[in-house]
Amino acid sequence: MQEIHQQINHWYQRNARDLPWRRPGVSGWAVMVSEFMLQQTPVVRVLPVWEQWMHRWPRPQDLAAEPLSEALKAWGRLGYPRRAMRLHAAAIEITTQYNGEVPETEQQLRALPGVGEYTAAAIACFAYGQRTVVVDTNIRRVHARLFGGMALPEPNPRASEFARAKQVQPEEHSSANLWNISVMELGALICTARSPKCDACPVYEHCAWIKAGQPAPHYAPKGQAWKGTDRQVRGAMMAILRAHEEPVLRETFLTDLALQGHGDYIALHKLDAPLEQRERALAGLLSDGLALAEEAGIRLPS
DNA sequence: GAGCCGTGGGG
DNA sequence: TCCCCAAGGCT
Structure with a gap:
């Protein structure tokens, strides 16, 4: 397992994207805004909106001072505008209850509107260097393949996946912290949902899915109706x-x-x-x- | 826990 | 073209 940790963490340090919310010295608010926008929206579409948002509202109290309509309009076409409503409401809570500082504990973060299990763990880890168990769609997919031998994870997250995610983490703090973002990035760039780039995978030799002969998914995607709804x-x-x-x-x-x-x-x-x-x-x-x-x-x- | 909540790009 | 998919959260 240590070899897998080193290979994936090393791969990340050489191949990670230079995303603005990952740069040294960014605020907890900057990370939080990125996490809200990235909920079900691809990175390339978030980038320009995040830049404008942070320029206009560099602190939670800056957004909290604006009417909700401004947040909704600035959200543009990112989709799921409820996220903009929740981010605005969270900014108000942070301003009034935390003196404008994004809280650092998962428990406090989890209580904010729009912050669920994933987002709380992500902010605590990425912004404040805490050792948390981050489980997103990328990490679920990597774990399902690398350790589970499955083509895809179950449609809905299971409790067993969180247990496994905790189990496979590195022991040491900084390695565990890096592991979260590294596995996520591997899932986003290499171990993708469709047409994974297995020839470029740093842990190809260890992959249970490869060893099993890359079996097909055991279920068919549902798909959501859209036209005429x-x-x-x-x-x-x-x-x-x-x-x-x-x-x-x-x-x-x-x-x-x-x-x-x-x-x-x-x-x-x-x-x-x-x-x-x-x-x-x-x-x-x-x-x-x-x-x-x-x-x-x-x-x-x- | 299953279903719902927007939007646009790539396969 | 059509349909899957994208750093989830809420009820």
């Missing part, structure tokens, strides 16, 4: 709202939505009917989707 229309709604500095008039909103090809949806759900006449399902859609804008002060006139 409320979710698709909600995305269109947010795009319209982001594009306006001021609250959007109902007529403008409906016209823009129709121009984006959702005229049938407007008719089907009576979006152009008075608020009181809307069906309960529509009210649910609006409260779910437009809550983002409502709370931000960019709203439809009632």
